[in-house]
Amino acid sequence: MEELPKIVRHRLAHPAKEDAASAPETLRGAAHPDANMLSGFVERSLSEDERMAVLGHLADCAECRELVSLAFPAPEVQAALSEVPATTKTGRRWPSWPLWLGWRTLRWGVLAASVAVVMAGAFHSGILKWPAAPNTANTARTTVAENRPAPNLVTPPAALPAPSTESYAVSGAPSAHAQGARPLQNKLADQEKARSESLLQRGDVGGLAKQKSVAAPAASASQPTKEEMEKSVARLAAPPPPRPADERQYSAEYALKAARNQANKADKDHPALVANSVTPNSRAAAPVAANEPAATSRRAAAIGGVAKTAPMERDLDRKSARVSEAIQVQAQGVTPEKKADQLRDQLSAQNPAVSAGQAIAPPAQAPVAREQSQQGVASGLVPQATQEVTVTQQQAGAAAARQAAKGRRARLSAYWSISAAGRIARSRAEGGPWSELHVDDSVKFQAVSAEGNDVWAGGSGGALYHSTDGGNHWARVKIGPNQTDDQAAVTATIVSLRFSDSQHGEVVTEAHEKWSTTDGGAHWSLVQ
Amino acid sequence: METGGPSLQGEPVSVSESGLASEAPRDFFRDLYGKAGAEKFGLSIEDFTSILREVTAKYRGAATASSSDGRESRWVETAQFCSGLHLEELALARACSKGSEAAWEVFLTRYREKLYDAARAIAQEESQARELADSLYADLFGMSKDGAPRVSKLSYYTGRGSLEGWLRTVLAQEYVNRYRSQRRLVSLEEQTEAGAQFRAPASDPAPALDTRLETATDEALQALPAEDRFLLASYFLDGRTLAETARILGVHESTISRRVEKITATLRKQIVAGLMRRGMNRAQAVEALDADVRDLSLDVAARLREGIAQDKDG
Numbered sequence: 001m002e003e004l005p006k007i008v009r010h011r012l013a014h015p016a017k018e019d020a021a022s023a024p025e026t027l028r029g030a031a032h033p034d035a036n037m038l039s040g041f042v043e044r045s046l047s048e049d050e051r052m053a054v055l056g057h058l059a060d061c062a063e064c065r066e067l068v069s070l071a072f073p074a075p076e077v078q079a080a081l082s083e084v085p086a087t088t089k090t091g092r093r094w095p096s097w098p099l100w101l102g103w104r105t106l107r108w109g110v111l112a113a114s115v116a117v118v119m120a121g122a123f124h125s126g127i128l129k130w131p132a133a134p135n136t137a138n139t140a141r142t143t144v145a146e147n148r149p150a151p152n153l154v155t156p157p158a159a160l161p162a163p164s165t166e167s168y169a170v171s172g173a174p175s176a177h178a179q180g181a182r183p184l185q186n187k188l189a190d191q192e193k194a195r196s197e198s199l200l201q202r203g204d205v206g207g208l209a210k211q212k213s214v215a216a217p218a219a220s221a222s223q224p225t226k227e228e229m230e231k232s233v234a235r236l237a238a239p240p241p242p243r244p245a246d247e248r249q250y251s252a253e254y255a256l257k258a259a260r261n262q263a264n265k266a267d268k269d270h271p272a273l274v275a276n277s278v279t280p281n282s283r284a285a286a287p288v289a290a291n292e293p294a295a296t297s298r299r300a301a302a303i304g305g306v307a308k309t310a311p312m313e314r315d316l317d318r319k320s321a322r323v324s325e326a327i328q329v330q331a332q333g334v335t336p337e338k339k340a341d342q343l344r345d346q347l348s349a350q351n352p353a354v355s356a357g358q359a360i361a362p363p364a365q366a367p368v369a370r371e372q373s374q375q376g377v378a379s380g381l382v383p384q385a386t387q388e389v390t391v392t393q394q395q396a397g398a399a400a401a402r403q404a405a406k407g408r409r410a411r412l413s414a415y416w417s418i419s420a421a422g423r424i425a426r427s428r429a430e431g432g433p434w435s436e437l438h439v440d441d442s443v444k445f446q447a448v449s450a451e452g453n454d455v456w457a458g459g460s461g462g463a464l465y466h467s468t469d470g471g472n473h474w475a476r477v478k479i480g481p482n483q484t485d486d487q488a489a490v491t492a493t494i495v496s497l498r499f500s501d502s503q504h505g506e507v508v509t510e511a512h513e514k515w516s517t518t519d520g521g522a523h524w525s526l527v528q
Numbered sequence: 529m530e531t532g533g534p535s536l537q538g539e540p541v542s543v544s545e546s547g548l549a550s551e552a553p554r555d556f557f558r559d560l561y562g563k564a565g566a567e568k569f570g571l572s573i574e575d576f577t578s579i580l581r582e583v584t585a586k587y588r589g590a591a592t593a594s595s596s597d598g599r600e601s602r603w604v605e606t607a608q609f610c611s612g613l614h615l616e617e618l619a620l621a622r623a624c625s626k627g628s629e630a631a632w633e634v635f636l637t638r639y640r641e642k643l644y645d646a647a648r649a650i651a652q653e654e655s656q657a658r659e660l661a662d663s664l665y666a667d668l669f670g671m672s673k674d675g676a677p678r679v680s681k682l683s684y685y686t687g688r689g690s691l692e693g694w695l696r697t698v699l700a701q702e703y704v705n706r707y708r709s710q711r712r713l714v715s716l717e718e719q720t721e722a723g724a725q726f727r728a729p730a731s732d733p734a735p736a737l738d739t740r741l742e743t744a745t746d747e748a749l750q751a752l753p754a755e756d757r758f759l760l761a762s763y764f765l766d767g768r769t770l771a772e773t774a775r776i777l778g779v780h781e782s783t784i785s786r787r788v789e790k791i792t793a794t795l796r797k798q799i800v801a802g803l804m805r806r807g808m809n810r811a812q813a814v815e816a817l818d819a820d821v822r823d824l825s826l827d828v829a830a831r832l833r834e835g836i837a838q839d840k841d842g
Contacts, residue, residue, distance in 0.1 A: 004764045004792055005799070005817050011745045012761050035697035039689030044778055045612065046688065050587075052754050059757035063704065065766055068776060070650050070700035072693070 015060040032064050033057055042072045414470055416448045416455060424448055424457050426471050439465050439474045447497045454502040454520075458494025464507060466521055477521040479507060490515065556607060564615035569623035569631040579622050580610055583686045618687030625670065625680035639695060646696045650703045660706070664699055741816050744802030748795055756791045763788055 004012075033041070033054050040046045041054040058064050122128040415427040422444030423436040439445075445459035453470040465474045480489035492509035499505030506516045506527070514527040557577050561567070566576045584606055623631035643664065647657035670680030685694050749757060755777060762773045763784075774784040796817065803813035 004760065005745075005796065007741055007745050007817060007819075008749070008760070008795060008799070009764060011742060011749055012757070013765055015746075015749070034684070035694050035701060036684070036686045036688040039693030039697045041689075042776060043689045043693050045614075055758050056754035059754050059761050062761070062766065065758075065762060065768075067697065067700045067704060069766070069768065069772070070703065071646075071696040072776070073649050 013062070032061060032067075038064065038068055038071070042068060414450075416450050416457075416471075418445050418448055418457075422446070422459060424455075424465075424471070437471060437474075440476070444493075446493060446495050449497050449499045449505070451499050451501050454499065456497055456499050456505060458497045458507055460493045462490035462492055462494060462509065464494060464497070464521070468502070479515050479521075479524050481524065481526065483522070560610060560615055564619040566615075566619035566623070569619050569634070570626070570628040571619055571623050575622075575626075576619060579618065580613075583613065583618070584609060586686065587688070613687035614690055615687060617691035618685065621682040621685040621687075621691055624668070625683035627678075639692065642692055643695055643699065646692075646699050647703075650696075650700055660699060660703055663706075664695070664702055667698075667702075740803055740806040740808065741799075741819075744799050744806060747802050748798040751798065752791065752795070756787070759784065759788060760791060760795075 037046065037050065037054055041051060041058075044051070046054065058068065119128065123130070415430065417425040417427070417434065419425045419434070419436050421436070423441070424439055424445055425434045425436050427434045439457065440463060443459040443461060443463040443465075445457050445463075447459070448455065448457040450456070453468055455467040455471050456464065457467075457474075458464045462479055464477045464479055466477050467474045478486070478489050479494075480486075482488055490507075490509055490511075490513065492511035492513065494507050495510050496508040497505060503520045504516075504518050505521070506514055507524075508514045515524045516527050517524050557573065557580070560580065561573045561576045564576065566573075571579075588606060588609060620631055620635060624635050644657065644661050647661040647664075648654065651657040651660050664681075667681040670678040670682075681698065685691060689697075752760075759773060759777070762768045762776070763770065770784045770788070771781045774781040777784070799817055800810065800813040803816060804810060808816065
């Protein structure tokens with residue numbers, strides 16, 4: 001813009017005196033227009049004569065120009081001042097919209113809200129469905145996925161990661177099947193052999209241990225109380241930590257694959273077993289799944305899952321079908337209480353799954369294992385349980401369940417496992433190092449069960465060892481109809497055992513014999 | 529701004545001694561009274577009429593037309609003037625000045641926060657803004673001094689502009705007065721630090737021998753419309769932005785920009801023309817226009833003549 005000549009600036013700043021007579025009446029006798037005139041000028045409410053008079057004065061009077069500029073700042077200045085926080089202002093603050101609440105910003109919010117409403121309606125009406133039930137995913141997570149540390153058992157025990165208590169969840173395996181069974185039924189049927197072989201090549205024991213890990217908790221999962229059931233349900237209803245879908249998928253696949261590997265191994269190692277071994281459990285599951293409502297069906301699935309830890313290859317498809325059937329039964333409306341009752345009945349009626357393999361069981365954590373087992377079982381209920389339990393109850397229950405589990409974990413004296421060499425392994429702390437116990441090196445241990453300081457471990461040759469001091473001292477216990485008759489003693493490998501307390505327990509051998517005791521191993525009876 | 533004046537029909541009523549015609553429609557004031565809602569502020573129709581009479585007298589004079597036609601036309605103008613006032617705010621302000629509780633409650637509800645915001649905008653400092661606003665509140669309430677009757681500043685409001693605009697202007701005036709008074713009270717130490725204490729007094733510039741440039745410039749400036757002069761002063765002297773200037777004048781910024789360029793070019797031409805009328809040729813006129821103002825008062829030729837004379841004497 002062209003610069004104003006300096007002389008013009010100078011004369012503008014020092015204008016020649018105007019003829020006072022030419023000023024309007026309201027300006028005569030006064031040096032400056034009053035506030036009424038100035039405000040009227042800015043607001044354009046003066047007459048044209050008055051406006052021109054004020055304008056003429058303003059052109060010559062820098063003070064009045066300054067006054068007008070001060071009194072009527074630019075809108076942006078006013079807007080900036082309106083952003084001053086209310087706390088810095090005095091007096092009563094009248095509500096005013098913050099700038100971010102303007103339409104320019106909120107229009108996106110309106111758009112987002114509209115989309116959210118449409119999506120919510122679509123989900124509500126069933127037009128859209130979630131890709132996977134989050135609770136089912138949770139189930140998979142809390143089961144086989146958590147068992148993944150187990151493959152590390154192929155490494156020396158000292159390097160073993162401490163199995164989390166959740167790794168002993170029993171019904172997680174079937175739950176994993178529940179999710180992964182359908183897609184995996186067809187998929188795994190073709191790929192099963194190759195995977196089994198590769199798994200065996202890189203450390204079949206890991207897969208074995210993982211399967212075996214579900215055995216012991218199954219043994220300790222009997223007779224859950226209703227309260228525990230509710231806690232477990234509530235705990236599972238709590239939002240699970242994010243976990244990639246492929247990991248869930250992996251978990252399900254891994255469980256089924258491991259089960260099949262075990263089956264292959266069982267076929268190879270104990271051909272005689274295949275016909276009779278785990279089938280009682282598997283068979284027990286089938287009618288239950290077929291005839292009883294959801295909870296029982298899931299329990300059946302759970303038992304089936306346990307049974308799968310040493311199943312035969314041909315049983316797998318049947319179990320998958322049962323799992324699918326159980327899932328279908330789940331769709332029927334069953335209240336959580338009813339499910340819990342049914343579960344309790346079923347759990348007390350069912351013999352715990354006894355499987356071949358090395359049982360991983362924390363000694364003093366039988367309750368934990370039981371709870372985890374219940375949790376795993378209850379996880380099968382989740383799809384309906386979450387619908388029927390309010391969010392508040394879920395959160396409160398989940399918190400209580402977590403607290404209880406935490407307390408139980410705190411009371412654990414040790415964690416138990418079976419090493420790759422077939423020795424009993426103990427960890428003093430969760431996540432701590434594992435140490436092998438040389439109880440009897442001639443025995444290849446297969447299963448371990450613990451209840452407080454009472455630890456039971458069984459293995460080859462029908463060897464059953466019992467420790468009452470948390471594994472410091474061990475005593476061999478003979479299994480047989482008569483303790484004095486060595487000839488009649490069990491010599492078959494103990495593939496699974498479960499002790500619900502220091503007195504009551506059951507042992508399953510590879511000969512498909514199930515022995516039970518009610519006096520801490522002094523007397524045994526063959527269960528038909 | 530209110531539009532649509534009240535009805536001019538009705539029974540005449542005498543409101544002489546004012547800018548209003550001696551015979552005015554009775555319903556006219558009643559309409560304005562109702563329109564202003566003056567009753568809720570505790571003003572009677574007589575009070576309100578008196579206020580209107582005072583405002584009209586101030587801005588339109590007390591002269592009354594002698595002829596009946598002149599009275600009629602003057603009455604119409606006055607009615608239009610009254611209708612253009614911010615009547616409701618005028619009634620509110622005047623009721624406040626009379627001490628009406630209801631009016632004060634309304635006033636504080638409407639303007640308290642606005643007043644503080646305006647004070648913040650003016651002072652741009654929180655404590656100073658509060659002090660400024662509180663001071664104005666005291667003036668608005670009309671604190672009596674030495675037993676003198678209380679005079680509220682609100683009694684000076686005439687309704688020509690909005691009450692908020694008037695309050696803003698009063699606030700700005702108060703701020704300027706305070707700033708100036710405080711500037712006068714700057715201590716000697718501060719003046720010394722600022723270099724103002726011993727500043728040499730500006731010598732009176734010697735009267736310019738050639739006043740043609742000043743005369744031509746003043747003539748050109750006086751020929752400009754008031755709005756153009758305001759535009760130049762606001763933009764070039766005060767340093768206001770074109771947008772700010774345009775807002776005050778109520779025109780668009782781009783219009784202002786074009787106008788400034790046009791005014792500047794026109795002004796140069798007129799000054800040059802004025803100088804040429806006063807005996808300069810174009811080159812001299814252009815050179816004089818671009819000369820430094822400080823050089824204008826220096827008569828080089830006179831100084832040279834003085835120097836030559838001194839040399840001869842010496």
